[in-house]
Structure formats: C-alpha cells, structure tokens
Amino acid sequence: MSQTIEFLKPSASVLDNRARIVADLSDLLPPECLVHEQRELVPFETDAFVSYCKVPLAVALPKTTAQVAAVMKYCHRYGIPIVPRGAGTSLSGGAIPQEDAVVIGLSKMSQILELDFFNRVATVQAGVTNLSISDAAGPQGFFYAPDPSSQLACTIGGNIGMNSGGAHCLKYGVTTNNLLGVKMVLVDGTVLELGGKHLDASGYDLLGLVCGSEGQLGIVTEATVRLIAKPEGARPVLFGFDTSEQAGSCVADIIGSGIIPVAIEFMDKPAIEICEAFAKAGYPTDVGALLIVEVEGSEDEMDAMLADIVAIARQHAVKTVRECQSAMEAAAIWKGRKSAFGATGRISDYICMDGTVPLSQLSYVLQKTSEITDHFGLRVANVFHAGDGNMHPLILFNANDPVEAAKAEEAGNQILRLCVDAGGCLTGEHGVGIEKRDLMRHQFSDADLAQQMAVRFAFDDGWLLNPSKVFPLEGRPAS
Amino acid sequence: MSQTIEFLKPSASVLDNRARIVADLSDLLPPECLVHEQRELVPFETDAFVSYCKVPLAVALPKTTAQVAAVMKYCHRYGIPIVPRGAGTSLSGGAIPQEDAVVIGLSKMSQILELDFFNRVATVQAGVTNLSISDAAGPQGFFYAPDPSSQLACTIGGNIGMNSGGAHCLKYGVTTNNLLGVKMVLVDGTVLELGGKHLDASGYDLLGLVCGSEGQLGIVTEATVRLIAKPEGARPVLFGFDTSEQAGSCVADIIGSGIIPVAIEFMDKPAIEICEAFAKAGYPTDVGALLIVEVEGSEDEMDAMLADIVAIARQHAVKTVRECQSAMEAAAIWKGRKSAFGATGRISDYICMDGTVPLSQLSYVLQKTSEITDHFGLRVANVFHAGDGNMHPLILFNANDPVEAAKAEEAGNQILRLCVDAGGCLTGEHGVGIEKRDLMRHQFSDADLAQQMAVRFAFDDGWLLNPSKVFPLEGRPAS
Numbered sequence: 022m023s024q025t026i027e028f029l030k031p032s033a034s035v036l037d038n039r040a041r042i043v044a045d046l047s048d049l050l051p052p053e054c055l056v057h058e059q060r061e062l063v064p065f066e067t068d069a070f071v072s073y074c075k076v077p078l079a080v081a082l083p084k085t086t087a088q089v090a091a092v093m094k095y096c097h098r099y100g101i102p103i104v105p106r107g108a109g110t111s112l113s114g115g116a117i118p119q120e121d122a123v124v125i126g127l128s129k130m131s132q133i134l135e136l137d138f139f140n141r142v143a144t145v146q147a148g149v150t151n152l153s154i155s156d157a158a159g160p161q162g163f164f165y166a167p168d169p170s171s172q173l174a175c176t177i178g179g180n181i182g183m184n185s186g187g188a189h190c191l192k193y194g195v196t197t198n199n200l201l202g203v204k205m206v207l208v209d210g211t212v213l214e215l216g217g218k219h220l221d222a223s224g225y226d227l228l229g230l231v232c233g234s235e236g237q238l239g240i241v242t243e244a245t246v247r248l249i250a251k252p253e254g255a256r257p258v259l260f261g262f263d264t265s266e267q268a269g270s271c272v273a274d275i276i277g278s279g280i281i282p283v284a285i286e287f288m289d290k291p292a293i294e295i296c297e298a299f300a301k302a303g304y305p306t307d308v309g310a311l312l313i314v315e316v317e318g319s320e321d322e323m324d325a326m327l328a329d330i331v332a333i334a335r336q337h338a339v340k341t342v343r344e345c346q347s348a349m350e351a352a353a354i355w356k357g358r359k360s361a362f363g364a365t366g367r368i369s370d371y372i373c374m375d376g377t378v379p380l381s382q383l384s385y386v387l388q389k390t391s392e393i394t395d396h397f398g399l400r401v402a403n404v405f406h407a408g409d410g411n412m413h414p415l416i417l418f419n420a421n422d423p424v425e426a427a428k429a430e431e432a433g434n435q436i437l438r439l440c441v442d443a444g445g446c447l448t449g450e451h452g453v454g455i456e457k458r459d460l461m462r463h464q465f466s467d468a469d470l471a472q473q474m475a476v477r478f479a480f481d482d483g484w485l486l487n488p489s490k491v492f493p494l495e496g497r498p499a500s
Numbered sequence: 501m502s503q504t505i506e507f508l509k510p511s512a513s514v515l516d517n518r519a520r521i522v523a524d525l526s527d528l529l530p531p532e533c534l535v536h537e538q539r540e541l542v543p544f545e546t547d548a549f550v551s552y553c554k555v556p557l558a559v560a561l562p563k564t565t566a567q568v569a570a571v572m573k574y575c576h577r578y579g580i581p582i583v584p585r586g587a588g589t590s591l592s593g594g595a596i597p598q599e600d601a602v603v604i605g606l607s608k609m610s611q612i613l614e615l616d617f618f619n620r621v622a623t624v625q626a627g628v629t630n631l632s633i634s635d636a637a638g639p640q641g642f643f644y645a646p647d648p649s650s651q652l653a654c655t656i657g658g659n660i661g662m663n664s665g666g667a668h669c670l671k672y673g674v675t676t677n678n679l680l681g682v683k684m685v686l687v688d689g690t691v692l693e694l695g696g697k698h699l700d701a702s703g704y705d706l707l708g709l710v711c712g713s714e715g716q717l718g719i720v721t722e723a724t725v726r727l728i729a730k731p732e733g734a735r736p737v738l739f740g741f742d743t744s745e746q747a748g749s750c751v752a753d754i755i756g757s758g759i760i761p762v763a764i765e766f767m768d769k770p771a772i773e774i775c776e777a778f779a780k781a782g783y784p785t786d787v788g789a790l791l792i793v794e795v796e797g798s799e800d801e802m803d804a805m806l807a808d809i810v811a812i813a814r815q816h817a818v819k820t821v822r823e824c825q826s827a828m829e830a831a832a833i834w835k836g837r838k839s840a841f842g843a844t845g846r847i848s849d850y851i852c853m854d855g856t857v858p859l860s861q862l863s864y865v866l867q868k869t870s871e872i873t874d875h876f877g878l879r880v881a882n883v884f885h886a887g888d889g890n891m892h893p894l895i896l897f898n899a900n901d902p903v904e905a906a907k908a909e910e911a912g913n914q915i916l917r918l919c920v921d922a923g924g925c926l927t928g929e930h931g932v933g934i935e936k937r938d939l940m941r942h943q944f945s946d947a948d949l950a951q952q953m954a955v956r957f958a959f960d961d962g963w964l965l966n967p968s969k970v971f972p973l974e975g976r977p978a979s
Contacts, residue, residue, distance in 0.1 A: 139860045211947045218858040223926040229708030250758020279729020379697040381618045447702040468690045473704045475958035
C-alpha cells in the first residue's frame with residue numbers, strides 16, 4: 022500500500038530519553054505489565070488497518086485504573102504521546118502507534134465486575150471482549166446488543182472509542198445507545214466517573230462526547246452497559262434480487278414502511294460469491310444482490326412481520342425468497358455474513374470503506390461506487406448494514422503493486438467523498454482513525470473542525486492522546 | 501418562595517448602555533422582532549419555574565438563523581449576556597433571564613421545513629412545538645416520540661436544550677435518542693451544522709454534547725429529528741396496589757423481566773386523588789398506588805404482553821387490574837396523567853423534583869421521600885415515569901408563607917441528595933437550570949465539574965450564554 026498518510030514527526034527529546042522513560046515506567050508497573058524489548062514491541066506496531074506500522078517506544082499493560090492513571094500522569098508530565106489500545110482490531114488505524122508513544126493496552130483489564138439483572142446493566146473493565154458480556158449474561162436471558170463482526174476479539178474500551186456498531190444495531194442502536202456510564206482517566210491522571218446506572222445525567226453529556234472520541238479525550242477503564250432481554254425467537258430470511266438497485270430500493274421501502282427488523286444486511290454479487298465460497302452459508306449465487314433481513318419476537322410476531330416484508334420485496338421484483346428453517350441454517354447465514362472481511366482477505370488484499378448515507382441515496386451511491394472502481398480498473402465487493410445506510414465497499418487490489426495500491430486508496434477517497442456529497446458521512450462505525458483523517462475537511466467546515474479541536478483542547482491541551490489521528494495535521498491549534 | 505438562589509450580579513456597563521444596545525439591536529432586527537418596552541418585557545421575566553423572575557434588558561425574536569447570528573455576534577462583541585428561550589416552559593428555571601441579558605426567543609422560528617418520510621426524518625425550525633411535528637406527520641402514519649407533558653406548548657429547541665423526556669420515552673428514548681442533526685449558532689455568530697440524516701457522525705459527537713447543554717454552548721435554530729411509525733394499536737392498563745412499595749417492586753420486576761412497555765407511569769394516593777378530581781380519568785381511588793402500563797403492537801401482541809405483565813403484577817399482590825376498553829377511555833387515562841402538574845397547581849403551590857434513580861432503588865427512595873416531607877410537615881404527591889426511574893415528587897406548600905416555602909425548598913434539596921446517594925442523579929428530564937445549580941457539587945467531584953466547565957469554555961470563553969445556570973457560581977474559572 023502506498024504510504025500517503027503522514028504521521029507526526031516523533032519528538033527527538035522523547036526518543037533520546039527512551040531508556041530513562043522505560044526505567045521510570047518500570048517503577049510504576051509490575052514487570053509483567055511493561056513491554057519494552059524491541060522484538061516484544063513488534064506485535065503492537067499496527068492494528069487491523071495494516072497499511073501502516075510504527076513500533077512504539079513502550080507498551081504499558083496495566084491491570085488497574087490506578088496504574089493507568091500513574092502512567093498517564095507520568096507521560097503528561099514529560100510530554101510523551103499516549104496511544105490507547107484495546108484488542109487492536111481497528112479498521113481505521115485508530116490503534117496504530119507512533120515511535121515516540123507509550124501504548125496503553127487494556128488487555129489485562131478483562132474482568133466482568135458486576136452483572137446486575139435487576140437494573141439490566143453490566144459493569145465491566147474496558148479490556149473485556151464484546152462477546153464475553155453476552156456470554157456471561159446469556160444464561161439469565163440477556164445480551165449486550167452492539168455486535169461488530171470482530172466481537173469475539175474486540176474490547177468494550179475499543180468499542181467505546183469508536184462508537185462501534187454491528188449488524189443488529191438497526192434495532193438496538195450502536196455503542197452510544199447502549200452505554201450508561203464509564204470510569205475514565207484524563208491525560209493528567211485525574212479519574213472521572215461519568216453517568217451510571219440511571220437514565221441520563223445532570224450537567225453536560227460528557228459520556229456521549231467521550232463515546233466515539235477515538236481515545237483522544239481520556240482512557241476509559243470501566244464501563245456500565247445496558248443488557249437487553251433476548252427475544253423469544255429470531256429468524257433471518259434471504260431475498261435475492263437481479264440488481265443492487267432493486268435491493269437498495271427494497272431496503273428503503275422496508276424502513277420507510279415503519280417496520281424495524283433487527284437487521285438488514287446487503288451483499289452484492291462479488292460479496293455473495295466470496296462469502297459462499299468460504300462459509301457455505303447457503304446463499305443463492307444466481308442473483309445480483311442479496312438481503313439478509315432478520316426479525317425477532319414470538320413465532321406469531323415474526324410471521325406477521327415477515328409477511329409484510331415479503332410483500333414489500335415482491336414490489337421490488339424479488340427473485341428468490343428463502344425463509345430460514347432451523348437454528349443451524351440461521352447460524353450458517355450469519356457466519357457467512359460475519360466472515361465477509363476474512364473471506365475477502367483470503368482471495369485478495371482489500372481496503373474497506375465505512376461511509377454512511379441516508380437510505381434514499383443507497384441505490385445512487387452503489388451505482389456511483391461501481392463507476393468509480395470501474396474507472397480505476399478495480400473490483401469492488403459490497404457487504405454492509407443496509408438498514409442503517411452504513412456501507413462497506415471492499416476495494417480489492419494487489420498490495421505488492423504500488424500503482425494499484427495508490428489507485429485503491431484514491432478510489433476509496435472518492436467513494437467517501439461521494440458519501441459525504443450524498444448527505445452522508447465518512448464513517449458509520451469504524452472511526453476516522455488515521456485512515457480518514459485527511460478527508461475530514463471534506464466533511465467539515467473550518468468552523469466545525471475548530472470547534473471539535475477546541476473541545477479536544479479542553480481535555481488534552483498538549484495533544485498527547487492519540488495525536489496522529491482524527492484531525493488533519495495542518496491547521497491544528499498550537500498547544 | 502424564599503429567594504435563596506443567587507443570580508450573577510448584573511454588569512453595570514451593560515445596564516448603563518441599555519438605550520444604545522436597544523438602538524443597535526433595532527438595526528439588526530425588523531421592528532416586530534425586538535421587544536424593549538418595559539411592560540412588554542414583563543411576560544419574559546420568568547418561566548414555569550416561577551419562583552424567580554428578572555426582567556431582561558431586551559428580547560430578540562428572530563425569524564432566521566442569520567438574525568440569531570447577528571444578535572449573538574453583537575452581544576459577543578460587547579460582552580452582553582444571552583439567555584435563549586423556547587416556549588418558557590422550563591421547570592428548572594432554564595429560561596429565566598437576568599437584568600443585563602438579551603433574551604433570544606425562538607417563537608417566531610416555527611416552520612416545519614421538511615417531512616422526509618423516505619428517510620423517516622423531519623427537519624424543523626427550533627421554535628416548532630413538540631406536538632406539531634406529530635400532528636404534521638400523523639396523516640402519513642408517523643410521529644415524533646419524546647412527549648413531555650408540556651408538549652402542546654414546548655418547543656423542539658427547548659427540548660434539545662434540556663434533553664427532554666416524557667411518558668413514552670421508556671420505549672423510544674429521550675430527545676438525544678431521537679435527534680439526528682442541528683443547525684446552531686455559536687456565541688460569536690458562527691453557524692455550525694452537526695449531524696444530518698445519516699447514522700452517527702465522523703469526528704466527535706458534538707451533537708450529543710449539545711443536546712442537554714441548556715443553551716450554554718450555542719443556540720440551536722434548526723433540528724432534524726427521527727420520525728417513528730405509529731404502532732398498530734396501543735392500550736394502557738391500570739394496576740392499583742395497596743402500597744407504593746408493592747407498585748415500585750412491580751415496576752422493577754416488569755423491567756427486569758425484559759418486557760419493555762411503551763410507558764410505565766406511577767401515581768401515589770395523593771396524586772391519584774388530585775388527578776381524578778381534575779380530569780375524571782376513571783382512576784381507582786381506593787388504592788395506595790397506581791401504575792399506568794401501556795403496551796403497543798397488534799391486538800395479539802398486546803394481549804400476549806399484557807398477560808405477562810398482569811402475571812407479574814399478581815406476584816406483587818395487585819388489588820385492581822383495569823384493562824382499557826376503548827380509545828376514549830385510553831385518552832382519559834392519559835389526560836389525567838398529563839394534567840397532573842396543572843391539577844396540582846389548582847389546589848396548592850408546589851415544587852416538582854426530577855431526581856432519577858436505578859430501578860432497584862425505587863421503593864427505598866419513595867419511602868425516604870415520605871420521611872423527609874413528613875419531617876418538614878409537608879404533603880407530597882408522587883407522579884412519575886417509573887419505568888425509567890425518573891421520579892417527580894411534587895412538594896405541596898403555601899408560597900405566601902415564607903417559612904413553609906423555605907421548608908419546601910430544603911425538603912426538595914434533601915430529596916435530590918437522596919436520589920444521588922442512591923446511585924441516581926439530580927435530573928432526568930427537566931435540566932439543572934437555576935433550580936439545581938447549587939446541588940451540582942453533591943453529584944459531581946471538583947474534577948468532574950472542572951472538566952464540564954472546560955468544555956463550556958471551549959464554546960463560550962466569556963460565559964455569556966445562559967450564565968447564571970447549571971454551574972455553581974463559586975469555583976467558576978475566570979473568563
């Protein structure tokens with residue numbers, strides 16, 4: 022991949038004092054919580070946005086909020102950049118370090134502190150994986166709703182940083198809609214508690230602000246999240262269409278009718294073929310586009326909702342309707358969808374875009390996306406959360422061919438600009454990270470960005486927290 | 501009522517230049533958009549928290565975002581405080597002016613700009629009343645969900661300022677969950693657009709931060725809100741219990757079971773008697789506590805949900821179960837509930853608290869509330885959104901008796917402290933305003949408040965926007 026995104030120039034004074042910094046950190050942390058040997062640092066050099074990598078100065082893996090606070094206070098005093106890290110599954114490079122940074126990884130803070138079914142909340146440490154909350158609450162009939170495809174690995178802390186979504190967020194909302202409180206550490210080591218088990222909060226909604234702030238306002242060490250009662254049943258149905266346009270209009274009409282299925286996922290022909298070859302999910306391969314629509318409730322409720330949805334699909338000339346007959350079949354359908362990125366990675370390098378558009382623009386943007394990738398002579402596979410308008414074009418390319426890599430990156434930029442111009446935004450759930458940092462000026466006016474940066478400044482006036490990310494390097498306020 | 505809450509000392513230089521300021525404003529606004537005669541200013545001296553009043557310097561009633569921006573830019577240049585105002589229905593004094601302030605009222609910005617059923621959103625000017633959005637969208641089968649009791653009068657701009665809730669927010673969420681975008685004017689006249697018709701946003705969630713910021717970060721002039729499809733049917737059922745404790749435990753068990761009715765409203769015996777006498781709603785008067793539980797969906801769905809809910813109520817020794825037989829009966833039930841504050845006002849002066857607690861604390865807090873009001877020899881009526889844990893004790897007192905008024909205020913303070921100590925917060929939906937400003941230190945640590953104030957400072961470094969509100973006067977940063 023072409024290295025077109027610049028990192029901040031590392032601080033010479035930090036690099037020169039590396040040995041001293043490591044020694045100081047080793048006073049603050051037990052030996053098993055500090056990584057500083059070069060070969061042990063390499064695994065932390067990148068995340069799931071593998072196009073860029075930088076080996077950090079050191080990695081702290083604290084076990085307690087107090088240890089997080091001690092490391093941050095130290096780094097703050099000496100002007101050392103800090104890069105927070107959950108499981109390193111960021112698709113936008115949100116956890117990629119820089120050479121002069123101390124990475125603070127939350128992987129050792131992986132305890133579920135409380136399951137409170139009476140108040141329907143769970144309180145967990147930030148390094149707990151997404152899926153393990155549902156696993157723990159499952160026996161009592163509850164689950165944690167946001168379900169990124171990486172949910173087996175990704176952490177709640179990372180989910181909060183990126184305001185992560187997932188296939189089932191159409192009904193249940195994304196992370197911010199399911200987050201009730203956090204304990205977080207500010208850059209100077211101050212510990213704040215925001216929100217709690219109750220509705221809303223007095224004063225400003227700092228909790229909402231922190232959710233999605235990509236580790237730039239502080240590091241979350243504990244979170245209180247909503248638990249949802251499992252539905253009586255859930256049933257996906259597959260709809261095959263000849264064209265993506267038909268599928269796109271069908272989605273808009275389902276949503277426009279007021280029905281809210283728990284998920285509406287879209288795959289175009291390339292995505293269907295890739296996923297079917299990998300997961301044997303039973304997808305029809307003679308269609309141009311596929312929708313997975315899932316409904317929940319009692320058998321009667323599901324029957325009624327599906328009847329309405331099938332009627333709408335028929336108005337859009339649906340070619341194949343396949344209702345799911347068993348739990349095993351349903352699991353296969355979801356396995357196919359959730360392995361889409363991995364399955365694509367088996368056959369080609371790819372970059373995954375995350376633009377989000379109003380539903381009425383879905384068909385138009387799909388059409389234009391094809392035109393853009395055609396123009397560059399590249400293939401594209403579309404597999405995404407259609408009910409939310411949250412698109413994921415996967416642009417396939419050969420990473421060993423620098424010319425093709427540059428084309429892929431430019432095609433991706435054009436697609437994201439297209440989403441913004443269609444009334445949408447650069448990211449639905451993956452975050453801005455380093456990937457989309459330089460496109461922020463296309464979405465936001467100077468006044469918009471200045472206001473966001475002023476808020477960042479109110480938390481971190483030295484710009485030490487995850488500093489290479491989110492905001493274009495030029496035009497930042499002097500710290 | 502005892503005047504125990506202090507206002508900021510008005511600026512002598514602003515007061516001395518009153519004539520000049522009015523003349524300057526009259527250059528910026530058409531004559532019908534500027535109120536400056538003393539007798540015409542009096543209606544703006546307070547809001548629904550009538551305990552305090554101050555006649556403002558002038559009132560601007562702009563018709564356009566450009567006019568709002570021009571007035572704010574002018575006030576910013578000359579250091580004149582600004583108090584935003586919707587319909588003046590704030591229960592926490594959020595719209596009470598100060599003598600040296602220009603009030604910016606949004607009542608003339610009352611146009612519905614777009615109903616976009618395809619994307620299920622409405623875009624409206626900030627002075628549009630809450631109910632008029634549902635009225636406009638109703639013929640197409642949609643509505644705007646948050647429903648404060650003042651919904652006939654209160655504006656979307658005010659709802660955004662206070663992150664307003666309502667009886668039906670248990671299922672649909674409060675304002676922040678239904679707000680997709682705003683156009684807003686910063687204190688210096690800069691116009692920002694946050695969010696839009698799409699899911700989520702790139703960069704920081706400034707939209708979430710602005711919602712509930714009580715007019716201190718800017719003035720919202722337009723809003724894009726979610727429209728929800730009307731359910732097939734809705735049916736309230738009344739449950740009468742001997743004691744408040746039984747009703748409180750029943751609420752916690754309904755929610756704990758995972759069922760989410762669209763509303764669970766609670767009334768204790770004094771509230772039942774007051775509302776029944778006024779609204780003839782058909783409430784049973786031989787019970788100690790009443791729940792109104794409303795479910796939505798098809799007839800079959802409602803039957804199934806109600807059967808489960810009735811079974812839970814029976815476990816808590818429910819005395820009366822009355823299912824609603826007609827739309828007229830349902831309307832009467834809701835009219836009774838929504839007129840509770842007005843009906844109380846007919847028989848006594850009162851102050852309404854807005855503390856919110858985790859559901860598991862409901863019975864305990866109700867019991868302690870009685871003990872507190874008993875201690876002061878005052879009567880209390882409880883009528884509130886029980887499913888959310890959002891309590892509204894109405895403390896009855898005689899406003900012409902300064903000793904009793906002081907007791908009522910102190911009892912209210914003790915009740916709010918109780919809510920915080922039980923793991924809750926000072927306000928669920930009415931806002932901090934001026935009423936609860938001096939209690940913020942009980943909820944928040946110095947570090948919490950300092951961080952909130954730093955964020956405020958990032959929007960308004962001169963503290964000109966609604967300056968007497970939200971933060972205790974002592975300990976504010978120098979501007």
